Amino acid sequence: MPESTDSDVRRKVMAAALALFCEQTWEGTRVPEIAERAGVSVGTIYRYFPSKEALGSAVFADAKAALTARTLTDEVRRAEPREALRGIWEGCCASRPSSPTPSRSWSTSSTRAS
Numbered sequence: 789m790p791e792s793t794d795s796d797v798r799r800k801v802m803a804a805a806l807a808l809f810c811e812q813t814w815e816g817t818r819v820p821e822i823a824e825r826a827g828v829s830v831g832t833i834y835r836y837f838p839s840k841e842a843l844g845s846a847v848f849a850d851a852k853a854a855l856t857a858r859t860l861t862d863e864v865r866r867a868e869p870r871e872a873l874r875g876i877w878e879g880c881c882a883s884r885p886s887s888p889t890p891s892r893s894w895s896t897s898s899t900r901a902s
Contacts, residue, residue, distance in 0.1 A: 798836050800826045806847050814844055855880065 792800075804825035808817040819840055823830045837843035859879030864872050 794836075797826075797828060797832065801828060801833055801836060801843070802847050802850060805843055806851065809844070809847065819843075858882070 801822065805817070805822045808821055808825060812821075819833055820830050822843070823833050826833075833843065837846060859876045861875065861879070864875035864879070867875060
């Protein structure tokens with residue numbers, strides 16, 4: 789069985805962190821839980837990220853870059869403002885997780901005063 793590369797391990801840690809942040813929120817997730825989900829030791833996480841905050845920032849930056857790549861297509865960049873906004877909105881909606889149990893971090897429900 790081939791050994792994991794540094795980028796593979798980093799990617800596994802970030803994927804585990806993102807999943808747990810979505811399931812439990814960032815504040816509700818502990819580093820040992822991330823390590824368990826990723827199949828690595830806690831020390832391995834700190835080898836790649838000096839703190840939970842650094843890991844959270846990396847996960848956010850990665851998710852933001854992926855969302856930007858999916859939403860700011862060439863078609864959107866060439867469109868008139870109204871159509872560009874529609875394309876961005878559709879890209880954002882298409883990027884929502886398809887999990888049957890929506891996470892608190894993706895919740896779009898709101899309450900209205902009567």
